[in-house]
Amino acid sequence: MSMARLRAAASLLPKRGRIADVGAGDGALSLLLAAEAEHVQVIATEAASGPYARLAAACRGEARIALRFGSGLSPLRGERLDAIAVLGMGASTILQILEGAAEHPGTLFVLGPMQHTPVLRRGLRERSLAIVDERLAVEGERVYELIAARIAPSPPLSWLDQQLGPVVRRTHPPGFARLCEQRLRLLRARLRGAKGSLHLELEGHIRAIEEEYDGPRDA
């Protein structure tokens, strides 16, 4: 359990209003929000019966947390929500859940993919979601990326924006150097087996990230 990741997500969420925690797992984010923000009501959802039972046990007695069983955004149909958090899943699961995002036009979505964040950033635009804020959370060797998005027109993201995040690129928060190193490691591993035009393309991508990252800032 990474508290840095949950705290970074909480920092993107409103401090009052109605917030849903989709796929709440053991309820750590819901409990954090209920404990820290007096004017917050949380709806914690789970799609699997084992985790739902654990969630119910963890949140028992919490007046500010309501529970719903069901997949994705379906248990939230008809709800007016200030924010919806979807954390701790892969990019493709999050994108599947966001198929229903247009039913929540004024809502802030806070997303915490465990992997393939560039795929998630690309998919957001296809679901009419625009990135409005981002955070990084560092825990040991790992950098977690958190994204806030709303239903709004969004320009296409450049390859570098997809990789590193448009807000992260502008603000260079703590963890930025480590994120660049993480991306470079993956690209260099792919480069070793690549030939021809793919090799050239990967070399270009590596150069682009090296130019963006001009040495350790936060080591």
Ligand SMILES: C[S@@+](CC[C@H](N)C(=O)[O-])C[C@H]1O[C@@H](n2cnc3c(N)ncnc32)[C@H](O)[C@@H]1O
């Ligand atoms: C790794 S846990 C993450 C828990 C918590 N959100 C966190 O970030 O610590 C992922 C949880 O998402 C739930 N889940 C996966 N797909 C879901 C979906 N489509 N709708 C609701 N919950 C889902 C799983 O049952 C699991 O409990």
